[in-house]
Amino acid sequence: DAKTTQPPSMDCAEGRAANLPCNHSTISGNEYVYWYRQIHSQGPQYIIHGLKNNETNEMASLIITEDRKSSTLILPHATLRDTAVYYCIVSGNTPLVFGKGTRLSVIA
Amino acid sequence: DAGVTQSPTHLIKTRGQQVTLRCSPKSGHDTVSWYQQALGQGPQFIFQYYEEEERQRGNFPDRFSGHQFPNYSSELNVNALLLGDSALYLCASSLRSSSYNEQFFGPGTRLTVL
Numbered sequence: 618d619a620k621t622t623q624p625p626s627m628d629c630a631e632g633r634a635a636n637l638p639c640n641h642s643t644i645s646g647n648e649y650v651y652w653y654r655q656i657h658s659q660g661p662q663y664i665i666h667g668l669k670n671n672e673t674n675e676m677a678s679l680i681i682t683e684d685r686k687s688s689t690l691i692l693p694h695a696t697l698r699d700t701a702v703y704y705c706i707v708s709g710n711t712p713l714v715f716g717k718g719t720r721l722s723v724i725a
Numbered sequence: 726d727a728g729v730t731q732s733p734t735h736l737i738k739t740r741g742q743q744v745t746l747r748c749s750p751k752s753g754h755d756t757v758s759w760y761q762q763a764l765g766q767g768p769q770f771i772f773q774y775y776e777e778e779e780r781q782r783g784n785f786p787d788r789f790s791g792h793q794f795p796n797y798s799s800e801l802n803v804n805a806l807l808l809g810d811s812a813l814y815l816c817a818s819s820l821r822s823s824s825y826n827e828q829f830f831g832p833g834t835r836l837t838v839l
Contacts, residue, residue: 619767649825660729660815660830661768704767708826712758712781713817715767 619716620644621705626720629699635692637719639705642686648709650681652690654701655718661704664690695723727752729818729831737837738806744836746801750818751829756780757799758828759791760815768815774799775821803836811838 622640629635641650649668653661665672665679667688672679678691692699704718730749738744750757756775760768770783774793793799797818803810813835817828 651826660817660832663827663829666825666827702767710826712770712773712783713768713826713828714770715760717765717767 619714620707621716623703623705623716623719625717626722628722628724629692629695631697631723631725632694635690635695635699635721635723637690637692637703637705637721638687639689640687641705641707644685644707645709648707650679650685650688651706651708651713652677652679653704653706653713653715654699655704656698656701661715664703695721697723697725699723729816729829731814731816731831731834733834734832735835735837737839739839740806740808742806742838743802743804744806746803746814746816746834746836747798748801748816748818748831749798750816754818754820754829755797756819756821757793757797758817758819759799759801760817761785762813762815762833764812771801806838808838811836 651666652664655661667679681688700723702718732747758773759771762768771785772782777793788804790802813833815833816831819828
């Protein structure tokens with residue numbers, strides 16, 4: 618079973634920031650937080666990962682709480698092409714365990 | 726630099742038949758993982774291959790088997806197909822020596838069992 622809890626769906630207006638929450642209260646010290654997304658009928662796409670520090674790349678920012686029990690993925694300026702299912706995964710050196718993710722709908 | 730490729734794109738089989746799906750990893754990657762994604766669900770891990778051996782396996786029956794070749798490409802075989810095997814089958818590649826678990830996924834093979 619997935620070790621994360623995410624809301625099943627969210628809406629975001631185009632051009633606004635999308636903030637996707639994830640709870641992972643049982644995360645272990647050596648486990649990273651990964652975010653992937655899956656656009657309809659495509660394979661999942663890696664977005665970002667982090668251990669305990671906040672991370673930023675060209676796609677998104679990842680904010681991890683100090684106790685590491687939750688995190689937030691931020692898409693700073695959502696576009697229609699960001700409409701997808703977003704998966705939050707915690708993993709050490711183990712296979713990725715996907716939950717049902719959050720279906721983000723970006724609305725014009 | 727080619728990403729992960731999978732073939733075929735779509736496949737239709739009948740119950741009881743056998744199927745083979747193929748995957749070529751991203752250039753430079755040496756590890757291949759296979760996932761099954763049923764409609765409306767997240768991908769579920771089947772198994773992982775490294776150095777031509779199955780290294781980890783998820784909760785799938787022995788009807789699911791695989792192989793990895795010296796060039797790191799991989800096959801997924803499913804015997805005695807059931808209706809419930811209808812799904813999107815995803816291949817993901819990664820680098821074993823990487824310190825973190827970033828996997829690159831292919832577009833998947835859509836298997837329909839009638």
